[in-house]
Amino acid sequence: MVASIENNLSMLVNECYLWIGFDRDRMAGYLFEFVSMKNIKYPADALNRGARRLVEFVLLLFAVAAIGVAAKFVEGAFPIQSGPGATPLNWAIRNLSTMCLSMVISLWMLAFIHRGHPMKTLFQVRARMMIGLVAGAVVSIAVAALLVDFEAIRSNGFHPINPRVHPQIWTVTLTAMLLGVLFEELFHRALLQTLISRLFGNEVAGLVGAAAIFTVMHPLKDAVLVIPGALLFGVVFWRTRSVFCTTALHLAMNVTIDLLKGRTLMVSPLLSPEEFAPMKPAIGLALIFLTIAFELGHRRAERRKACYALNDSHATIVASSALL
Structure with a gap:
């Protein structure tokens, strides 16, 4: 199960990586022409790894944001009844509890996919x-x-x-x-x-x-x-x-x-x-x-x-x- 999720995440990173138009071979050619180095593939590989990490970072942040939005949506389905006990601190406690729960779910997701x-x-x-x-x-x-x-x-x-x-x-x-x-x-x-x-x-x-x-x-x-x-x-x-x-x-x-x-x-x-x-x-x-x-x-x-x-x-x- 974990291996399949990691493979799907890697495939998604590769798709986003190709979608933004980054071509390692073309970039290596540009760098070769610029500095005239024979072993140009090493800096190109480093740039490749950096781009992949950046795409993965953005995707994981989007996943965390989606979990937070889903938690707020669920919270909205159960509104606090107005009355003498509905003080501002009670509302704050309700909101903070929801945000903490969404963070725990997000951290569990990252741990589950080894990120x-x-x-x-x-x-x-x-x-x-x-x-x-x-x-x-x-x-x-x-x-x-x-x-x-x-x-x-x-x-x-x-x-x-x-x-x-x-x-x-x-x-x-x-x-x-x-x-x-x-x-x-x-x-x-x-x-x-x-x-x-x-x-x-x-x-x-x-x-x-x-x-x-x-x-x-x-x-x-x-x-x-x-x-x-x-x-x-x-x-x-x-x-x-x-x-x-x-x-x-x-x-x-x-x-x-x-x-x-x-x-x-x-x-x-x-x-x-x-x-x-x-x-x-x-x-x-x-x-x-x-x-x-x-x-x-x-x-x-x-x-x-x-x-x-x-x-x-x-x-x-x-x-x-x-x-x-």
Whole structure:
């Protein structure tokens, strides 16, 4: 079944490849005349492979878009009844749930045709990694904010909404934030970063490309926060391949910043927009340091694993030689 789907996809890519009028032999002839090289078929083959990857990339994006449109069509067939319970957050939760479901189906399709990561890898739970990332993000943001303007934070006071008195506010708000973050991570990291990496054959290209698209889809005034955050999410996904790790990290950052700005979970704002603006560069710098620390920690762990594997293989060889 999988082999037939791969063959059909390859045939579709070839048809689109011929439809756009790309002729490898003709292109090779043009390049031969231009540079007068005998072994011109090698750059022509590279151009051929690049064109095929681009066509496949576009076709897969069209397939993902079609799945999203189908999911919205199904959602429209079951409208939410208007009434006292139909708040804007309820509508947002409904829409975000549909988008997350369409992303999961799209990722399953990519995994099924061997164009993406296995679902078991994407949704693996790495508890220790998640706890460390969440703690690092919360501490980094809080310390950066305190170092910039401790007096403003102390004078305004920390007055969150009591979850025991108003549990529905916390429940609905955090559910909407979780679904929004999950959709962003499924779309930007699991989907776009994977496809862009496959398109260019380079993990760094996928990381940078997905981070750039993520930044463009956010307000320009928050770019000093969004760019370091996008790079941090990209590096974490590159090294862990776990959507749960990036989602937990992303949610922790959003909740921490929401508490600082006092938008939805606070009785009164902890910081005004004027007081929070000078903190953005410091928080962005803290996220860059967190990214570097995570990458260095990952490389150290990989080196340690390699040393352990080398020692185990050496011990096996010594034991085998002793038996002989």
